[in-house]
Amino acid sequence: MGAGREFAKGLWSENPIFRVVLGLCPTLAVTTSAQNGVGMGIAATFVLLCSNVIISVLRSFIPRKIRIPAYIVIIATFVTVVDLVMNAYFNPLHKALGIFIPLIVVNCIIMGRAEAFASKNGVLYSLLDGLGMGIGFTISLVAIASIRELLGNGTIFGAAVMGSSYVPFMLLILPPGAFILLGTMLGAMNRVEIALARRAGRAPSIRKEHDCASCAIFAGWSNAADKIKALEEAGR
Amino acid sequence: MKTLVLIIVSAVFVNNFVLNRFLGICPFLGVSKRVSTALGMSAAVVFVMTMASAATWLVYEYLLVPFDLVYLQTVTFILVIASLVQLVETALLKMSPALYKALGIYLPLITTNCAVLGVAVLNVQKQYDLVETTVFGFGAAVGFGLAMLIFSGIRERIELCDTPVPFRGTAIGLVTAGLLSLAFWGFTGLVKM
C-alpha cells in the first residue's frame, strides 16, 4: 500500500463516521454548529496524529498484555494537552464542546487506529493514517454540522444566510434531530457506496451492524466480544 | 431528599444520557441486539457507573484538588475507572460466580464507555457532593439502561422489518434513536436543573 492510499482511505473507504461508524458520541453532540465541528475535528485530529505517532514509535516496547492501558494513558495525555490549550486560547469553543473534549480519550476512532494500525505499522504510515482519519473525521463532522446549523438555525459559521423569512427547523439543532439526520445521512452514504460498488463491480462494504464485538478495542482488551456473540447466539 | 429525586428524574427522563446527552452511543447501538443482552449490560452499567461516580469523586476531592492537580483529571479518571472495572470483575468472580456469569462479560465493555467517564466529568462540573454524585451516577445509568432496554425491544422488531437495504443496521438504528429521543423530548422542563 502506498503512502497516498494510507492517507486517502480515511476520506472515504474507511471514513470513521460514515463507513466504519465510530465516534458517534461527539459526532452527534457537538455538530450543532459548523464551528464546533471544525473545533472538534481539529482537536481529535491532533490527538489522533500524536497518539498514532507515539504508539507507533513505542510499539515494540509496550508489552502486549498491557497495551490497551498504555494506549489510554498516551491518548489521555494528549487529550489533556488539547484541553488545556483550547481552554487557554479558544475559550468559547472549549465551553461549547464541554465534556466532549476530555471524552476524546474514549473515542473509539483513536483507540481503534492505535490498536488496528499504529501498533502494527511504521511511524510515517501511522502519521499519514492518523492524518487521513482525522481529516476524514473533520470533514464528516463539518458536513453534518453545516446541515444542522444551516437548516436548524439559518446560519453557517454564525453568518445568517437563509434570509429573514426563513423559519428555522429547530429540530435539527436538538438531540432528536441529530440522531435522525445522522441516520438518514448514513443511509444515504450507504446508498452511494452501493452505487459506487456497482460501478466498480465489487460487493458494497456496508457495516450492517454496529457492534462492540467488532470494535477493535475489545479485541485486545479481553475476549468479551466472543462471549457476547455466544450469548446472542444462545439468546436466539 | 427532594433534590436527589429530582436528580434521578432529570437523569433518567429529561436529560437522558443516551438520548439527550449522546453519551454511551457505542454500547447503546452495539449491545442492544437482544433484550436479554441489553438487560445484562444495563445492570452492569448501573453497578459500575454508581461505583465509578463515587470513586472518581473521592479521587478528585481528596487527591487532585488538595495537590492542585485538577488538570490531570482526564488521565486520572480513566485510570481509576479502568482499574475499578477490573477490580470489580475480579471481586465478582471471587464472591459471586453467578452474578459474574450474568454481568461479568459486560464489564470490559464499560471501561471505555464514554458514559462512565462522562458521568465522572459531569459530577465535577456540577459540583455535586458525594451523595449527589452517587445518586446522579445511579440515575444516569438507569436512564442509559432504560433507553437501551426500550431500544433493544424495538430492534428485535426492526429485525423483522423490510427496511430498505441502505438503511439496514446502524442507519435505521440511529433514526429510531432519534424518534425515541423525540418521544423523551416531551419531558423537557419537567425538572429545571
Added chain:
Amino acid sequence: MKSGTFFGGVHPRYEKDLAGGRPIETMPLPARLVVPFAQNLGAAPKPVVKKGDEVKRGQLIAEPQGFVSVPLHAPTSGVVQAIDVFPHPVGADLPAVVIVPDGKDEWAPGLNVERDAGDLGADALRGVIRDAGLVGMGGAAFPTHVKLSPPKDKPIDVLVLNGAECEPYLTADHRLMAERPAEIVEGASWFAKALGVENVIVAVEKNKPDAIAAMRPAAEARGYAVRALDVVYPQGAERQLIFALTGRRVPAGGLPMDVGVLVQNVGTCYAAFEAVRRNRPLTERVVCVTGRGVANPKNVLARIGTTFGDAIAFCGGLREDAGKIIGGGPMMGVAQYSLDAPVTKGTSGIVVLTRREAVQYAGDPCIRCGRCLRACPMLLNPSVLSVYAERLRFDETAAHHVLDCIECGCCAYVCPSRRPMVHHFRRAKAEIRKKQARAV
C-alpha cells in the same frame, strides 16, 4: 364460559343450502377407480395385488403395516389395470392402484352378510373395525381401531359423535344424520361397547335442525344425549368440541383421551355399523359435491377411488368459471390441481369454487390488527408466528407454539393483509419436525 361454544372462531358464509336439501344419491360405477394406498394417517398399507389381477369388492388389496395402519379393500369387482403415481387429495402425488370395474360389483366371499353382532366382545369389535379398514371419516383419516384402544391409564368416559360439520359448504354428515340416524347410533353403540363407555353425546350444530330432529329419537332410544351447538367455526375441531360439550381442555400437545374423551365422526359411526352388522369393509362413503363451480351440487354415495372428475360429472360437470377444486371443506381442505384426484376414505366433500370466490393471497405485511388473535381457537398469536415464519425464523415459531396450531384457517380467513398464514405454519411445522428428527 357458557357451554356450547369455545374461544375464538369465525363465522364464515356457510353456503350449506347448495347441497343441504339434496338427499344422498348413489353414484353409478365409473369407468375406472383410482385407489391410493395411503388413505390413513400412519403407515400406508402394502399392496398385495399386482397389475392384471382380478379383484372382488371388499377383497384385500393392501395389508396394514404396523399398528397405526389399516387394510385397504377393492371398492368393486374388476381388474387391476395399473399401479402408478396419481395426484392424491392430501396434496402430493402418491402411488395408487387403478381398478377397471367389470360392472358386476360382486362381493368377495363371506362379505356383505348380516350378522348378529351382539355377542362380539370389545377385542373382537376392535378386530372387525380394523379389518374393515375404518378410519376417521371427518378428514383426518386416523385409524379408528387405534382410537378405540386407549392405554390403561387413560380411561375414556365420554364418547362424542361429531356431527357438527362446521366446515362451510359440506353437508355429507348432515344428510347422513338426517337419513340414517338409526344406523349411525347403532354404529356408535359398537364404539361405546368396545370402550365400555355409557356417556355418549351426539353433537350437532344448530344450523341442521332436520338432522337434530332425526337424530334425537334414535339417540334417546339408547339413552344418548343430543346437543345442539352454536354455529361457529371450528366447532367440529376435536379440542373445541370437547371444550364446548364438557368444559374439559385437552392439554396442549395432548390428545382427547388425556381428558377421557373420544370423538368419532358420524360418518365413521355409519361405517362401523356397515362393518359390524353387514360385514362390509369400507369401500364407499358419502361425499358432498358442492360449490358454485358445480352445475348440480349433490350428496353422493361414491366408491372409494372415484375420481373427482367422475364425481363432478355426475353432478352436472364444472361450470365455466370454476377456479378451485378442493378436497374437503373450504377452510381446511386441500386444493387440487387435477380432476384425477380420487375420493379417499377421508374425503368428506369436493368443493368447487369459482375464481371470484376463491381467496387470493397477497402476503402484504402484517398490520398487527389482532383479528387473527381474536379468531384463533387455540389462543395462539398467528400474527407473530407468521412474521417469524416469513423470515424463516423457525426456532421462534416453535417457541411461540406453532406446533399447537390446528390449521383451522380462522387466522387467514380474517386477515386483512391476505397473508397465507396456514401455509406459513405448515412450512414452519415441517421445518421444526425436520429439525427434531435430526436431533433424535
Added chain:
Amino acid sequence: MEERLPDAGPKAPGTKEKTEEPIARFLVSSSPHVHEGIRIRSVMGLVIVALLPASVFSIYLFGLPALFTILVSVASAAGFEWLWQKVVRRPGTAGDLSAVLTGLLLALNLPAGSPWWLILVGNLFAIVVAKQLYGGIGYNIFNPALVGRVVLLVAFPVHMTSRWISPSAWGMDAVTTATPLGRAREALLATGSVDAALTRNEAIDLLIGNRAGSLGEVSVILLLIGGIFLLAKRVITWHAPVAFIGSVWAMAGIFHLANPARFADPSFHVLTGGLFLGAFFMATDYVTTPLAPAGKIVFGIGCGVVTVVIRLFGSYPEGVSFGILLMNAFTPLIDRAFKPAVFGARRAKTA
C-alpha cells in the same frame, strides 16, 4: 392489491405454447380457500369514515383554513408515499389508504391555518422517516401521524402552540386565542393557581367543541361517536382508549384532590386537549400498539400517566402525543411480556 385473477393476467404461466390445451387450469393454495373479504383498505376506510364527523365539524368551526389544512395534508401524505415508493422502486401501496389516514390524522392534529410548508414537513417525517424507512405499512415502530406532529411541535413551537384561532360558524370571525390547556397553564404561571372549578357551561363547550385547539381535537362528542362507530364495527377494541382516558382521569383526580388550586379538575383534563383523538384513533393504531388485550391496557395506562405528568409538570401544555409516542417505543417490550397462552396449556401445567 386488486383481485389478481389468473385469467386476467397477461399470460397464464406455462401456457405459451400455441395450440395445446392449457395444462394449468386450477388455482392451488394452502387452506383456507375462502376469505371474509376484509382488506387493509376497508379497515383504513372505516377509520377515515369515523373521523369524518370531526373533520367536517372542524371545517364548520374554523372555515376554509381547516379545509385547506386537511386537503394539503392528505394530498402530501399520499404524495410522499407514492414518491418514495417510486424512488426506491417498491410496489406502490398508496391505494391501501393508510397514507391518507396518516395525512388526515396529522391534519386533525394541526392548528387551523397552518402554513403549507409546515404541513409538508410534518408529512415528510410522518410518511418517509417514521414509516417508509422501516419498510412501509406494518413495519413502523412509531405512529407516523404523531411523529409528524411532534416533529413540528419541537421544530416550530411558535406555529404549533400559540397561533390558535377561536371557533365560529364557518370560521367567519375568527380571532386568535389560546387553548383551554394553554390558558390554564398561563393562569398557573401568572397567579400560581388554576381556575379549578369546571362550570357546566364550560364543560358543555368542551364537549361539543366550542373552543380553540387543533382541527380534530375540539369536539369530544363527535370523536366519541367516531370511536363508538369503530368499536361497533370491531375495528378497534375498548382496552386502550378506556385505559387511557381512565388513567388520565384517575391521575389528574389524585393531583386535584391533593392540591385543587394547583391542579385542575380531572374532568377538565379528560375533556381538553387531544385526549379523545389520541385515545380512540392513535392509541388504537394497530401497527404501533400491543397486540394482546392485557398489553393494550398497560399501553393505555402508560399513555395516560405520561400525558398527565407532561401536562402538569412539563413545559409542553399537552402531553397526549408524547405519551402515545413513548408508549409506542415500549410496545415491543409489552408484547414480549403479554404473550397469549395456548388453549389447553394451563391444563398441561397442572397435570
Added chain:
Amino acid sequence: MVAAIIALSALALVASFGLAMVARAFAVPVDPKVEEIEGALPGANCGGCGLPGCSELARRIAEGRADVDACPVGGESVARSISRIMGVAFAGGGARKTALVFCAGDDETARRRFYYNGVKDCASAALLFGGDKLCGYGCLGLGTCAGVCPFGAIEMSALGLPVIDPSKCTACNKCVLACPKKIIKLVPVSRRVHILCSSHDKGAKVRKACSVGCIACTKCVKEAPEGAIAMQDNLAVASGVPEIPDSVAAVCPMNTIRVVDLGISAPADAAGAAAEGAAS
C-alpha cells in the same frame, strides 16, 4: 510539577500493579494463532463451514480440530495462508467450485400444472404437490436460493430461473441445502459443458412438461468420450472425468446440454448486471 510527576507515577504504579494482578488472574490462554487465522479467514461469518462464525473456525483450526482448508468460502488462497500460519504443508485442495442450477426450465420452456398462490418461497410451494411445475424435478422459480445466498451471488432472471454469478459465488453450499428440489450442485469452475436437467422422467413425459429437458436420447453419450456421460435413470449425468468437449452441446436435440462459462473472467457486463440487481 514535582507533585504532578509523583502523583501520576504513584497512580500509575498502583494501577499497573492492580492490572498486572488482574491480568494474571484472568490470563486467558489465547493462542496467537487464533487471531492470525481469524485474520486470514474471510470474516463473512457465513456459517458455510458449519460453525457459528469465523472466530469459532479459527479456534478449531488452531486447536487442530478442523482442517486448514475447512473454510469453503476462502478457497485455496485462504487455505494456503492458514497452512502457513499453522506451519503445515498444504497439499493444494480441489479446484475452485461454484454453484450451478441443474434446470433450464424457465417460464417459457417449462409448463406449469396449476396456478400457485401462496408463500413466495420454494420450500413452502413444494408443500403443495411438490410445486406447480409440470415437471416434478424442475426449478420452482421463487428464489429461495437467492434469498439464502450470503454473498448476493444469485439473482432471479426475468423468466424465473436463478442465475448464479460465479465471480461472487463462494461455494458455501447454502443454496444447495436450501433448494427443496435439490437441483443446485457445486461444480468446478473449470468445467464448461453442463447437462442442465435433473428430471428422471421418461422422455415422453419430459417433452410434455418442458422443451429443454433431458429426454434420455443418449446422443450425447455417443458423442462424448467414453465415460464422460452416463445415462442414469432416464437422465444424462456427467461423470466429471473425462471432460465433456464443447461439441457435445451441439448434438443435444433439446438444448439441455450447454456450454456454460464459469470462468472468473466472466464478461464484465454480466457481472455488472448482476451487481446492479444485488444493489437495488
